[in-house]
Amino acid sequence: MFRQLLRTATPLAHRQAAIATKRTSIVPQSLMRYYSASGLTKDDVTTRIVDVIKAYDKSLAAKPISLESTYNKDLGLDSLDTVELIVAIEEEFEIEIPDKVADELKNVGETVDYIVSNPDAN
Amino acid sequence: MVNQQNLLQVYKQLIKAIVKNDRRSKIIQRANEISKEISLLSYQKINLLRQPSNEDTKAKLSKLRSVQEIDSKINKLKAEDPKCDKNMLYISNSMKTDIREDMKAILIKENDRQINRKLNNFIDIAAFLNNQREYDELIERYNLGSRGLTQDEVVKRTANKVGLDVPL
Numbered sequence: 001m002f003r004q005l006l007r008t009a010t011p012l013a014h015r016q017a018a019i020a021t022k023r024t025s026i027v028p029q030s031l032m033r034y035y036s037a038s039g040l041t042k043d044d045v046t047t048r049i050v051d052v053i054k055a056y057d058k059s060l061a062a063k064p065i066s067l068e069s070t071y072n073k074d075l076g077l078d079s080l081d082t083v084e085l086i087v088a089i090e091e092e093f094e095i096e097i098p099d100k101v102a103d104e105l106k107n108v109g110e111t112v113d114y115i116v117s118n119p120d121a122n
Numbered sequence: 123m124v125n126q127q128n129l130l131q132v133y134k135q136l137i138k139a140i141v142k143n144d145r146r147s148k149i150i151q152r153a154n155e156i157s158k159e160i161s162l163l164s165y166q167k168i169n170l171l172r173q174p175s176n177e178d179t180k181a182k183l184s185k186l187r188s189v190q191e192i193d194s195k196i197n198k199l200k201a202e203d204p205k206c207d208k209n210m211l212y213i214s215n216s217m218k219t220d221i222r223e224d225m226k227a228i229l230i231k232e233n234d235r236q237i238n239r240k241l242n243n244f245i246d247i248a249a250f251l252n253n254q255r256e257y258d259e260l261i262e263r264y265n266l267g268s269r270g271l272t273q274d275e276v277v278k279r280t281a282n283k284v285g286l287d288v289p290l
Binding site: 051052054055056079080083084086087088090091092099 | 126130131133134137138141142145207208209211212213218222
């Protein structure tokens with residue numbers, strides 16, 4: 001009887017060991033997938049956003065745009081203009097920026113950071 | 123009382139719907155324009171090259187230069203990708219000013235109830251545009267290859283669906 005018990009116990013232990021090894025092998029894979037999914041670098045996002053801003057208006061195309069430029073003061077955009085810009089950026093990166101977050105985005109740098117941190121952006 | 127936040131939200135919805143709606147057709151249109159321009163330029167180039175070459179060196183040089191010019195234009199057009207054109211992300215200026223004037227006029231003239239009604243109207247427009255776009259996408263997805271059929275072909279296919287032939 002004991003022998004029988006032992007017999008059933010050993011395969012179980014084997015199985016558990018197998019599951020454990022499987023688990024450890026999965027972890028790095030999912031990590032890799034995560035990194036490859038958000039393949040946007042900060043420089044990439046910055047140039048694209050600057051291009052989007054410059055396409056808005058001829059007067060903007062001539063202005064120097066840096067990460068610190070605020071939409072309101074430096075670029076001279078009113079609230080409606082900013083809304084249009086946010087919509088354009090949403091379309092460019094194929095994401096939805098919630099209204100609450102969009103209200104907080106006051107300058108180019110903050111927008112870049114938000115998009116880099118958003119895993120859906122591409 | 124209509125607050126600014128509310129107004130901005132409505133404006134955003136409307137702009138977004140219009141941009142999404144127009145962008146695809148604009149991209150297709152631009153791609154068509156590009157291919158047309160390229161074929162026109164290559165036609166010009168071929169015509170230039172075909173001309174009899176019994177001219178003096180100066181004329182030949184200027185011909186060569188214009189051929190090079192056409193070549194660079196063609197290359198520029200080929201490199202252009204309408205999908206990356208950032209201008210497609212914005213609505214046209216005339217449409218923008220129209221919408222803004224409308225909103226301004228509503229805000230100044232009407233009372234609160236009227237304003238709310240008109241703003242709802244804007245929201246409805248946005249919803250209509252979104253639904254229409256989705257409808258078009260679904261139609262295309264369910265009828266693969268139906269884009270670009272002429273009216274006659276559509277009629278013929280519809281007739282074929284129910285086992286009829288269009289009389290010649």
